[in-house]
Amino acid sequence: MAGVVTALVAVFAVSFIALIVGVHVTELHTNWCLLLVIAVFLAILSVYSFIGCHQGNNRHVCVLVLGDIGRSPRMQYHAVSLSKHGYNVSFVGFLGTKPHEDVSANEKITIIPISEVKGLGVGPKILKYVTKVVLQSLQLLYTLLNMKDHSHVLMQNPPGLPSIAVTWLVCSLRGTKLIIDWHNYGYTIMALTHGQKHPIVRVAKWYEKFFGRFSSHNLCVTTAMREDLLKNWKITATTLYDKPPLLFQETPLECQHKLFMKMAKVYPQFQANSEPGGEDVELTAFTQRRGSTGAVSPAGKRPALLLSSTSWTEDEDFSILLKALEDYEDFVNGGDSLPDLVCVITGKGPQKEYYTKMIDSKSFKHIKICTPWLEAEDYPRLLGSADLGVCLHTSSSGLDLPMKVVDMFGCCLPVCAIHFQCLHELVKHGKNGLIFQDSKELAFQLKSLLSDFPSGEGKLGLFRRNLRSSGQQRWEENWDQTVLPLLTANNR
Structure with missing residues (x-):
């Protein structure tokens, strides 16, 4: 029965996203799209009789980024902070760059890799983009539906297309709280390449604004963004400033x-301009040491x-x-x-x-x-x-x-x-x-x-x-004051 439900939900979700893109690209009236949203949502609700209303595991959180985990430091910090407070974390994202050791070696963090999907190799650009969105939606939907229940899904935006809609869908089915962490707006990044008036940019803007309102809570990175979300999109968010974790300190x-000795082996820019003044001298462009146990001092000039x-x-x-x-x-x-x-x-x-x-x-x-x-x-x-x-x-x-x-x-x-x-x-x-x-x-x-x-x-x-x-202030203290109360309050 679970397989049937998964298939039904997949069909609804893919049709939903594809038609949204189609409606906006062909510039039909937005009300038709809103009616489609309602119809699809009602259809999805009908499958509740097959799966029931799940209550998420209060000590299990999914952290989601539709990007390279190793190049998503803020989401890595989220995962580590959650683990320090006893949460088991499913970290979903692309495996491109190696994550920090605090993530990869953490027993409470399980990395669930997904792959970056490409659209059709031939045809119009808009068709390539639509097929990419549909295929990425299917992969993400399959991944989330086959995971354990969670109390919360904490997802990064951008990129939010198609992750916001798909994640909201799964959270609705499972009774899971969705928290969106707004790092920026995806449509403004797309506009750098395509321009503000491009149909895809207009779709992305509508999409973020519409689905962003379905989250249980929102985080954002600045006070200015918090005010903009509330004023223009009627989305209430909490500012969580980026703060450096303790590993960022002055280096002895x-x-x-x-x-410098390590980097000089690969990058000549770190090598000393002059030869060492003896066999027992270690010299870089910036530092020097005489003898293996001698004190390090700055290099001259x-x-x-x-x-x-x-x-x-x-x-x-x-x-x-x-x-x-x-x-x-x-x-x-x-x-x-x-x-x-x-x-x-x-x-x-x-x-x-x-x-x-x-x-x-x-x-x-x-x-x-x-x-x-x-x-x-x-x-x-x-x-x-x-x-x-x-x-x-x-x-x-x-x-x-x-x-x-x-x-x-x-x-x-x-x-x-x-x-x-x-x-x-x-x-x-x-x-x-x-x-x-x-x-x-x-x-x-x-x-x-x-x-x-x-x-x-x-x-x-x-x-x-x-x-x-x-x-x-450091990340750990800032997170404990801002994010932890959201998790514990929703679990009471």
């Missing part, structure tokens, strides 16, 4: 040296370590940083007393090859650039070893905040960040970093902050001291 010099991380997507224009580095090079060639730079840009994404070619075309004398992908354990260590962070995240909606800056602040790393609507909720200009508008302003900020390097007495040192003394 000994650990810095080990990391070392370069400044500039760090940025990215998903290499349209909402980050790295030509701004490259142009600022060209201006910085001109400052040095013009006689300004400034350190050489090693610029590390970490991450994976669709535009990496494009920018790598642009980087390779540069002929800097005082600047070296590398674009590594770091292991999950090495990324916080490198952040904690850097001298200055740069953020080029502009936000497709203007309502989310860059997690990379949160991580940098956890490591007491000052930041230069490009301006957008709600950045002030995180970066306090002149206190923990600087905000710039364009490449010229960024170049002069680099010049100003690094003019007395490596002395810690200037503005860069002031920002770092401010971060150390700020008593910033």
Whole structure:
């Protein structure tokens, strides 16, 4: 009987999503689509007689992201926090990048992989997209219906198409609470490629607005997004700011040296410019140690370590940083007393090859650039070893905040960040970093902050001291105060 029910629900769900897309793409009246929603929902309710109304397991939560688990840090933090409070976690998502060890080695967290589905290989783009949505819906529906009951499903949006509708469907059937964690709006990300008026973008916007209201509760990443959800979509949400977990801290010099020695084997930018002054000397571009048991010290006349991380997507224009580095090079060639730079840009994404070619075309004398992908354990260590962070995240909606800056602040790393609507909720200009508008302003900020390097007495040192003394809240405390009450209240 369960197989029959699964098949019925699958047919309803696939027809539901396909027809929604079809209705909007052909621009029929929205009321027909709403009638379809009601009809499908009533049909789904009719199968309750076959399966009954399940009460979810109060100590079992599903964490869902229709993306790469290893590149979804906030959802990984959710999973770890749930496990620390005794919840068993089913973590559903794509297995691309290796998750952090706190997730992969956690006995209370079970990773349930799903694959990223592609649509038809031929035909119009809209047909490819519709078939992709339908196939992804079938896979997700099958996965969720074949899992144990949960008290809650905590899902990330974006991406929300088709995961919001499918997850709501399963939660409705099982009596499970659905919590949506709004990181951004999916339709604004799609609009970067297709434009605001594209039919698919309009479908995605309607879809997020309509189905977002069916959740039991909503989390979001900024106060600005919370206000926007309420004002424009009548969705009430709780702000859960991204906060750095305890693994993001300043890296001790000994650990810095080990990391630099490791990276120097792969990336020549971390290798020393001069030969070691003896057989028993370990030397990197930044650190040195005499003897295997000797103390580590900074290398003489070392370069400044500039760090940025990215998903290499349209909402980050790295030509701004490259142009600022060209201006910085001109400052040095013009006689300004400034350190050489090693610029590390970490991450994976669709535009990496494009920018790598642009980087390779540069002929800097005082600047070296590398674009590594770091292991999950090495990324916080490198952040904690850097001298200055740069953020080029502009936000497709203007309502989310860059997690990379949160991580940098956890490591007491000052930041230069490009301006957008709600950045002030995180970066306090002149206190923990600087905000710039364009490449010229960024170049002069680099010049100003690094003019007395490596002395810690200037503005860069002031920002770092401010971060150390700020008593910033960590993820664990923030989650316990904000998310845990939602789970326990719904279980009473």
